Amino acid sequence: MAFELAVFDMAGTTVHDPDLVTQALTEALGAFGCQVSAAKVRLLMGYTKPAAIRSLLSEHDFAADDAQVDAVHADFVERMLHCYRNGNDVRPMAGAEDVFAQLRGAGIRVAVNTAFSRDIAETLIGRFGWRTRGLIDDATSADQVAEGRPAPDMIRQLMLRNGVTDPRRVVKVGDTEVDIREGRRAGCGLVIAVTTGAYGREQLEPYQPDALLDSLAELPPLLASFVPGQTR
Structure with missing residues (x-):
């Protein structure tokens, strides 16, 4: 799929x-x-x-x-x-922009969501030029929906705005246990955790993401070879 x-x-x-x-x-x-x-x-x-x-x-x-x-x-x-x-140390995560471009080139729409309020999210998006450079298709934040994570509201909002009707065709990627639970509650076809942020591998494994990555660069080949029901 x-x-x-x-x-x-x-x-x-x-x-x-x-x-x-x-x-x-x-x-x-x-x-x-x-x-x-x-x-x-x-x-x-x-x-x-x-x-x-x-x-x-x-x-x-x-x-x-x-x-x-x-x-x-x-x-x-x-x-x-x-x-x-x-902040001089605030920058896109290593590999993130390349991954955005690769996914969009493969026909996958790219969106970001966050537990921040919209003003914080838009500050980052504007600073990095993600919209103007055509790297993302959409963005939302917790204050734009009825309920934030782990509720699936943000993902469902993005699906609706981007014409996606089947949650199994959605990939969710995040660095916390609540990201994993958000993806599960939304019914996403693939829920991926990364070890680049708040939690390490040993903290994320108990929440059983479909895949646990140490770098976003691992995502495109994973999607290309993904078999439903297979975990990594």
Whole structure:
């Protein structure tokens, strides 16, 4: 069965991010008085950031009502926008742009989705010129759907906008366990995890992705040789 759409996560998957998300979220919580370890924050990578903030505030016995969550999230967004606009180490993940071009050349539409808000996602897309250079077909973010990961809403939105009706013709690629669960809940024909971001191989294997890659460069040959029901 030919694939029609590939949906890629951003930070840690297609965007090289030297732990800036963890740092910004830790600092935003700290500014509110909630001291959280970076290790705790990393456990929630891939989830929508308001949901992660709410969970961390509650875990540390802070008020986690909408007003408090919104205040911390607004601080986080400002920190991320500054980092992503100005950070010298922020760049496309090695091999990502070549993979985008190869997939589009093979007739597979390419989209990115993210647990970030739209303003952060569009800052990265604009900085890298992914739309203007014809490297991606579409993008969405958690604040543009009813429910973020692990709900399948973002993938279904991208399918609808790109004329894909069969989820088995969709490939989902991400670097966290919640990316894997998102792909499964959407019914994607292939759910792939990469070890380039938040989690290592030993952390991702228990969630049983269809394939576990150490580099995005491994993706095109995998798709070319893919046999349904076979895992790698």
